[in-house]
Amino acid sequence: MADPAESVPDLPPCPSASEAALLPAELRAWMILLATTGSIEQRLGPVLKDTLGVSHDEFLVLCLLAGRADGGLRMTRIAELLGRPKTRLTYQIACLQHAGLVTRRSVCGDKRGVEVALTEKGRRLFTEASPTLADTVNSGLARIGAEEREAMYGLLPEVAGGETA
Template identity: 85%
Template sequence: MADPAEHAADLPPCPSASEGGLLPAELRAWMVLLAATGAIEQRLGPVLKDELGVSHDEFLVLCLLADRSEGGLRMTRIAELLGRPKTRLTYQIACLQHAGLVTRRSVCGDKRGVEVALTDKGRRMFTEASSTLTDTVTSGLAQIRPEEREVMCGMLPEEAGGEKG
């Protein structure tokens, strides 16, 4: 299978990066952002399988948990943060638990609440893979063309570093 990163420079600019169509600037910026993140996800997918043995969605769960200095997160909060249905998240957490990367436990005082946390194995694997994963994301970000960056920055409010509109 061909490496998608290998031909990224050969791709034409994202059509939504140029003005003239029906899209308002905010929707155009959103489409450019989606295209950029989609391209990075395609690069990241095989690396995640090789390095961690997880899917992209499982990786997002691991990222949320790895970003916590201690403890875990309730499953409902993970679902909210990722915008995923709870039923799909339950399956992903079960896969991660089966791999020994996370634990699940009931939340004290709430029999329906479930908290998920990284195991030592999960933390170790994530730490070991971080450099490779970071390099993959960085190389994907480097493929974003200047005109696409400009469109995305224009989407941000001025207080967040966006351009004055």
């Protein structure tokens, strides 16, 4: 079976610095970052469907929950972190719950609060799929050219200089 990520066409190269003279460096770098993440998201989409049976947005929810050793997150916090409307998140959580990947429960002392957590099935599938997903992301990042990398480093000068935060 062919690798689903290979069926996604490469995006055209970003404009060179001379072609983007009207854009300030920060805006140009931001646009390159968006194009790069969009390209990786396109490559990741079919892999997510094959390995986890979820959409990219549902995957982002799973990533937030997988990073929580202490349990779950309130739905309002997930919506804030992902910059998503609460109504859309409610639908995504319902899909994940139907698949048996997350649970929802009321927050103690707050009858309107709802906390979401990964189920054991969700943890197991996420752990099993993580190497494949990481490989897909890495292959997308490997396609970033030197000019694009240099522009993105402009957004994070400490990364370009090798310093840690």
